[in-house]
Amino acid sequence: MLELNAQTIAFFIFALFALGGALGVVTSRNLIHGALYLIVSLFGGAGFFVLLSAPFMAVVQVLVYIGAIAILIIFAVMLTRGMTQMSEILNRQWWMSAIVGVLLFVMLGLGVILPVWGENGINPNRPVSDNVATTEDLGVALVDGNQYVLPFQVASLLLTGAMIGAIVLARDTE
Amino acid sequence: MEQQCINVIQTMAPCLTSSGVDPGLAQFISILIGVVLVALFPLVLVILLIWMERKVAARVQDRLGPNRVGPFGLFQNIADALKLIIKEDITPAGADRTIFNLAPIIATLSTTMMWAVIPFSPVNIGVDLSIGVLYFTAIGSIGTLAIMMAGWSSNNKYALLGAFRVVAALVSYEVPMVLALLVPVMIAGTLSMQSLVVAQQGMWFIVPAFVSALLFYISNLAETGRAPFDLIEAESELVAGYNIEYSGMKFGLFMANEFMHAFTANLLFAVIFLGGWSGPGATEVPLLGFIYLFLKTGALYIPSLILRATVPRVRIDQMMGFNWKFLVPVAIVNVVVVAFLLQVTKALGIAPVPGETDFLANLPQALVLFVGNLLTIAVALEMIRRFGRQARSETSGAAVVIAEAHDVPSAAH
Amino acid sequence: MSVVNEWAFIGVFMALAWVFPATPLLVSWIFRPRRANAIKMQTYECGVETVGDTWVQFKVQYYIYGLVFLVFDVELIFLFPWAMAYNQLDFFAFAAGLLFIFLLTDALIYAWRKNALEWA
Numbered sequence: 001m002l003e004l005n006a007q008t009i010a011f012f013i014f015a016l017f018a019l020g021g022a023l024g025v026v027t028s029r030n031l032i033h034g035a036l037y038l039i040v041s042l043f044g045g046a047g048f049f050v051l052l053s054a055p056f057m058a059v060v061q062v063l064v065y066i067g068a069i070a071i072l073i074i075f076a077v078m079l080t081r082g083m084t085q086m087s088e089i090l091n092r093q094w095w096m097s098a099i100v101g102v103l104l105f106v107m108l109g110l111g112v113i114l115p116v117w118g119e120n121g122i123n124p125n126r127p128v129s130d131n132v133a134t135t136e137d138l139g140v141a142l143v144d145g146n147q148y149v150l151p152f153q154v155a156s157l158l159l160t161g162a163m164i165g166a167i168v169l170a171r172d173t174e
Numbered sequence: 175m176e177q178q179c180i181n182v183i184q185t186m187a188p189c190l191t192s193s194g195v196d197p198g199l200a201q202f203i204s205i206l207i208g209v210v211l212v213a214l215f216p217l218v219l220v221i222l223l224i225w226m227e228r229k230v231a232a233r234v235q236d237r238l239g240p241n242r243v244g245p246f247g248l249f250q251n252i253a254d255a256l257k258l259i260i261k262e263d264i265t266p267a268g269a270d271r272t273i274f275n276l277a278p279i280i281a282t283l284s285t286t287m288m289w290a291v292i293p294f295s296p297v298n299i300g301v302d303l304s305i306g307v308l309y310f311t312a313i314g315s316i317g318t319l320a321i322m323m324a325g326w327s328s329n330n331k332y333a334l335l336g337a338f339r340v341v342a343a344l345v346s347y348e349v350p351m352v353l354a355l356l357v358p359v360m361i362a363g364t365l366s367m368q369s370l371v372v373a374q375q376g377m378w379f380i381v382p383a384f385v386s387a388l389l390f391y392i393s394n395l396a397e398t399g400r401a402p403f404d405l406i407e408a409e410s411e412l413v414a415g416y417n418i419e420y421s422g423m424k425f426g427l428f429m430a431n432e433f434m435h436a437f438t439a440n441l442l443f444a445v446i447f448l449g450g451w452s453g454p455g456a457t458e459v460p461l462l463g464f465i466y467l468f469l470k471t472g473a474l475y476i477p478s479l480i481l482r483a484t485v486p487r488v489r490i491d492q493m494m495g496f497n498w499k500f501l502v503p504v505a506i507v508n509v510v511v512v513a514f515l516l517q518v519t520k521a522l523g524i525a526p527v528p529g530e531t532d533f534l535a536n537l538p539q540a541l542v543l544f545v546g547n548l549l550t551i552a553v554a555l556e557m558i559r560r561f562g563r564q565a566r567s568e569t570s571g572a573a574v575v576i577a578e579a580h581d582v583p584s585a586a587h
Numbered sequence: 588m589s590v591v592n593e594w595a596f597i598g599v600f601m602a603l604a605w606v607f608p609a610t611p612l613l614v615s616w617i618f619r620p621r622r623a624n625a626i627k628m629q630t631y632e633c634g635v636e637t638v639g640d641t642w643v644q645f646k647v648q649y650y651i652y653g654l655v656f657l658v659f660d661v662e663l664i665f666l667f668p669w670a671m672a673y674n675q676l677d678f679f680a681f682a683a684g685l686l687f688i689f690l691l692t693d694a695l696i697y698a699w700r701k702n703a704l705e706w707a
Contacts, residue, residue: 066315140676153683495706
């Protein structure tokens with residue numbers, strides 16, 4: 001079932017990046033190391049987008065997550081004290097997050113496996129859709145009155161709101 | 175088959191397959207050779223770039239510059255590289271060794287990888303990604319991360335302060351840079367670098383997107399740490415900035431990367447606004463396109479060297495203020511003005527058909543956009559003049575005297 | 588070349604782009620002298636010994652700049668597909684883009700008025 005070709009190998013390399021990075025994030029006692037492991041993990045995610053023939057999403061992943069959010073996280077880490085020696089990896093809420101994590105994992109697992117499982121499952125080798133959308137199609141769809149123009153504007157409003165909220169909070173702490 | 179084998183990057187694979195190599199392997203070999211060619215080029219070029227920088231800076235300051243090793247001192251940098259290689263390498267106590275050693279490699283990586291999407295001629299391009307413009311912006315942002323890693327891992331207060339300051343400035347200047355890139359993308363209707371150059375066959379984008387070109391040039395000066403925004407090497411207040419603790423070849427990589435990055439930024443400018451490889455006869459003889467591209471880049475690069483040796487450095491608060499209160503608003507207005515004028519020219523029917531390569535057919539729209547751009551500049555300059563007048567009237571006489579005393583150009587490097 | 592093939596080039600490039608800068612470092616590692624001692628390895632600051640921990644708490648201003656940048660970055664990502672398809676868009680699309688940019692400018696003006704853009 002698994003064909004050993006360049007794409008499969010690339011998939012496993014990226015999976016290694018994504019999972020190894022994620023493991024590094026939760027186990028490092030140094031918060032900056034955690035942030036850098038997060039970048040490795042996000043890079044693996046960008047690789048998955050490339051393998052799915054979604055280069056625009058891959059570049060967005062690098063530009064926004066690695067280029068902006070990772071930097072923001074490092075700035076945020078520098079706002080805290082004692083970021084290089086966390087004495088404990090676990091805190092008091094560890095069991096809550098464990099439950100949430102396991103539930104999320106089960107849900108995602110079901111969501112991935114059920115559609116391709118058994119008699120009623122779709123053929124896993126068949127593409128989900130035959131439409132090939134380009135970045136240009138995305139641009140048209142975003143401002144088309146019948147398609148996504150409202151979400152497009154709401155996204156802008158959301159970002160504005162996020163920035164205002166963050167400035168209010170950050171200025172208060174001074 | 176002979177004809178096919180000339181272009182190494184694109185036609186290597188069919189050429190090899192025809193001589194009996196496994197297609198998958200042939201593909202891999204052709205990719206590998208292409209990568210080695212594209213990636214090694216900037217690394218070799220940088221030796222020449224450093225020589226050029228030193229010569230130009232020397233001439234501006236009425237010196238001779240390197241002239242002992244080799245003809246015109248050309249081999250001076252090779253000698254310097256040898257010296258850096260055999261120099262003792264010092265990793266400060268308490269440094270975060272892994273990150274400390276990774277940082278110079280990642281910095282160099284981010285610059286070399288930008289070259290993958292640069293079209294050198296109609297046929298020679300590493301790879302013509304459909305989202306090339308976004309690709310090099312994204313890769314460029316990895317360089318910022320390398321500076322952060324270097325400054326943080328050094329376990330030095332100056333390095334950390336320098337790195338944080340520079341990173342805050344670099345991410346800020348990314349905003350007007352990317353906003354400026356929207357305009358050529360809007361006119362050409364593509365994100366691929368090769369198609370951007372092809373779209374400029376009739377008219378270079380510097381005419382219809384004049385403000386964008388200026389914004390891109392200025393923010394690139396900041397992104398690459400060139401004067402007057404060279405806070406990246408803050409020897410006057412933070413000893414040296416993020417790379418204080420680096421010595422030997424690791425420092426050499428940071429330095430080489432700085433020159434490489436500056437050249438790459440000008441190369442991108444030439445590709446996006448000056449028509450890249452386009453010029454008479456470039457479509458027939460790819461080598462000519464290559465020469466045109468590097469002539470254009472040189473014409474941009476040498477003024478930036480003279481600029482570096484001439485202008486004083488700005489303060490960090492001025493640098494941030496200039497970005498957020500001047501460049502970003504101008505860039506936003508510019509995008510709106512161009513978008514509006516593009517609709518107007520379309521409504522008037524003077525917009526050229528996409529893919530039109532005739533100069534005259536492109537002229538009306540370009541002129542309309544150019545006039546719009548000039549208006550934007552006029553308004554922006556008038557606003558900054560008013561702001562300056564207001565600021566001058568607010569400061570007392572003594573403060574002005576001090577400010578003027580500080581305006582003496584900073585000493586050479 | 589197919590999409591994946593194009594990116595194979597980038598992948599190989601990324602792998603090799605580690606090798607090229609690492610080579611001089613490796614050569615340097617072979618040839619360079621190793622005479623480290625505790626005083627030589629001290630942190631280089633102002634000539635006096637360094638005092639206290641380097642990794643201290645930083646001020647919030649850096650975070651605010653990072654945040655303003657992030658918001659702009661995300662908004663620009665939305666604008667790129669719009670710009671790419673702009674040649675085939677009508678006036679309604681221009682208005683939609685304008686509204687989007689206007690909301691973006693709103694955030695900038697707010698940050699400006701709240702002095703969040705001051706380096707102080």
